[in-house]
Structure formats: C-alpha cells, structure tokens
Amino acid sequence: MLVVVAHPDDEALWAGGLLASRPLWNVFILALCRGADPDRAPRFRLALDYLDAQGVMGDLDDGPDQAPLADQRVQEAIAGLAPPGPFDLLLTHHPEGEYTRHLRHLEVAQGVRALLGQGALAAPRLWNFAYSDQGGTCLPEPRPDANLLLPLDAASWARKYALITQVYGFAPASWEARTTPRIEAFTCFRNEDDPQP
Secondary structure, three states: OEEEEOOOOHHHHHHHHHHHOOOOOOOEEEEEEOOOOOOHHHHHHHHHHHHOOEEEEEEEOOOOOOOOOOHHHHHHHHHHHOOOOOOOOEEEOOOOOOOOOOHHHHHHHHHHHHHHHHOOOOOOEEEEEOEEOHHHOOOOEEOOOOOEEEEOOHHHHHHHHHHHHHHOOOOOOOHHHHHOOOEEEEEEEEOOOOOOO
C-alpha cells in the first residue's frame, strides 16, 4: 500500500486507525513536506516505527504563505519519492481536502490523480480521505459522499490518539488531538481491471 500525504501527521490523523490495525500490510508512507523540519522529521520516523511502515519525506515548500506550487513540481516530487509499484491500494487526500483550504492537501490529491492517469503510479484502488469541516464551521467529520466508514473500537482509537499526542507530540487541547476522528472515512475508487470484489 502507498500512502501519499502532504504532511507528516496526515497519515496518522486521517488513516492512523486503519494503518495501526493492519500490521501485516506492507505500507509505504510518502510525506511531501517538512523533510528538513528538525521537529517533524524525527517524529515521522518514530511514526513509521509505530506503524511498522516504511516511508520517506520530501521538502516541498510549506511556508505560512502557502503559495501555489506548479502541478508539474508536485507530480515530480511524488514520482521521485514513491517506490516502484504497482501498489494494491493507494491512500491520499480528498480533491477538496479534509478541512478548509489547505492548499498542499489539494495539490497532493491532484498530483496523485494525474500520475495515476498517466500510468506513472499504478494501483487498482484509490481511497481518498473523506472529511469536511463544513467551510470551517466545525472540526472535520466524515463527508456525506464517503462510501467507506470504518468506526474505530476503543483500543484502535486509543492507539491512533497516542500516535497523534505521544509520537507526533500534539497537546490534548490542540486542533489535531481534538480532530482525531473516531470514524475513518474514505471515498473509494476501483480500476475496472481490479479483480477484487
């Protein structure tokens, strides 16, 4: 499985329960930003250990101004960091993001779709994280168009919450800790050539 996210912690926030509950899966997590961040980069490596996953970080601009990146730049970063495929499953951001206008989330979703369309990435199944904050009026919650909802049992959610608060170090009152979904939501797409039901 390939997980492509904008930031180290996105994999934990939007799919940490799924990833932590599947220890036999071969998971590779690609985070496109903050590779040189002295706090986040080592925490990402700890998260990989926690999830028994492999991964790599890029260092796309993630400054506070969030200037748009060229589509080609994002696609080159993804293609250059991704291990050789094909992959059984690809997880990434929703084309509309998970909360109001985080530009890097939108760009990553668009980049992944473009690379799938070009054949530069290959996976029979694409799952987009499916959350919305209703235009910033609430914490992210499952989108109405999500076609896969995975409620986390207490132990799975506690493991995910520990990933956010202990491994990534977010305070219990932080937006990230308060957001940590108890239901993981995805919009799932399948290549018509996929033999799986």
